[in-house]
Amino acid sequence: MSAGAAQGRAGFGRAIAWVLLLAGGLAMVLPLAFMFSTSLKDASEVYDLRLLPAHPTLDNYVTVLSDGRFLRWFGNSMGVATVVTLSNVFFDSLVGYTLAKFEFRGRYFVFLAILSTLMVPTEMLVIPWYVMARNFGWLDSYWGIMFPGMMTAFGTFLMKQFFETVPNDFLEAARVDGLNEFTIFWRIAMPLVTPALSALAIFTFLSNWTAFIWPLIVTTSKELYTLPVGLSSFAVEQQIQWELIMTGAALATLPTLLVFLALQRYIVRGVVMAGLKG
Template sequence: MNKNKASLNPKKIIIWTFLFIGAVIMMTPIIFMFSASFKYNDQIYDLTLFTSDFTLDNYIYLLENTDFIVWLSNSLFISLFTTFCVLFFDSLVGYTLAKFQFNGQKIVFIAILSTLMIPTEMLVIPWYIIARDFGLLDTYLGLILPGIMTGFGVFLMKQFFEGVPDDYLEAARIDGVGEFTIFIRIALPLVTPALSALAIFTFLGNWTAFLWPLIVSSSAELFTVPVGLASFSGEFQSDWELIMTGAALATLPTLLVFLILQRYIIRGVVLGGLKG
């Protein structure tokens, strides 16, 4: 499209203004959430964003009186561990399906692809029964197990590995490099954009996951942030400024990561979205 840097025609200014208003509206919930988290109880019902006597009391109260730190670290641990597993296994399977010929290859691929059709909501009931029968209710393993491999990731990685030229891999084979080493050392580095896309989706998915953690975890020490946040309204008699503080704490980590890695994250999301 035609992009004249200097052109400042009125149409563009109008467009820009509308986009700016839209952006402000989009950010409003987040801004009010943070603003309320710094206010005293009797101030949160007025519309001013910043009060002169802002307070950290809510944060202190929350950290001292709830298990919020535990929930944050649970969420972090579960999301990171799951992401790591997904990256490893999904790319291993995707690589194998893309770069090897073997009997049953097609069936395996279609089978794994077909799991994309099955919604989590359908699986939680059987998962719950399995977890109960194997004593996994209310354990980290129970929380993590259903998510450590995904059909989506396998599909995504297979797409990308198909774009890796066979010559590279053959050259290594001739040099006598082991197959697993070829995968780790040669193939994986060639698909880092895909890996980072998968990592973003998996991490975000686990960080915000609610239904399964709600079902499988029962003691507060095992809650993830969303489950903890949902439960604490009942236990702490929902004071809005405290709930906003909790919501802010849940939002802060992803927000910070985004502000640092903005460009990569958007690129990753686009990549994952379009190829997946």
């Protein structure tokens, strides 16, 4: 086969890859672009499906932001997602680390038990959660919204897998240097899994930021609504004013973008191996 033909084949393969990637990229970006575009249109223009608004306006943003409820829901979502994320980052890691690095009777059983809860769909858990929240008096409270997600089996599993890649030499060196077990976990093991922690933080924040069903069920007071619940109630009340809903949604995506931008560099950086042979 000539070099030209081989090159031609490689070029064709590349072209196909580009087309597929482009299609995938457009499928991801278009709804977002449409959301931002609609948020800049006035009511008369909403059903005109052009991507660029004829008369762009920020009135929708003024309307949404001057509605005190939106800011309240935004704050609720932010608070709930932040607390749950911090809780997951800490407790999932603590349990994952213990399962990965300590030998004890029943370790495997505990791990399997945690893992098996992954197979139960959220829809099935909603009723037991509700009964639990009612019995403990947690209905219609921030704690009620947060408690089911404070620790997750997925996070524990993810962190366990990552902690297993941390060489024991690091931990043993610290043990010989006189650190207690918690300090070893906190000062040595945790910094070595920052990529995993970032990933876990992003997943947890996103899933709590967008959580809908459980906050809808557990809250009744409007002041406790999270943003998705609030936005949907917005839609009903306002007889579906798409430009306002899209504006709310556009504002709602900002924190997730910020979280991703802030943490993504840690995901890419492979910290663990740097201190070992190389």
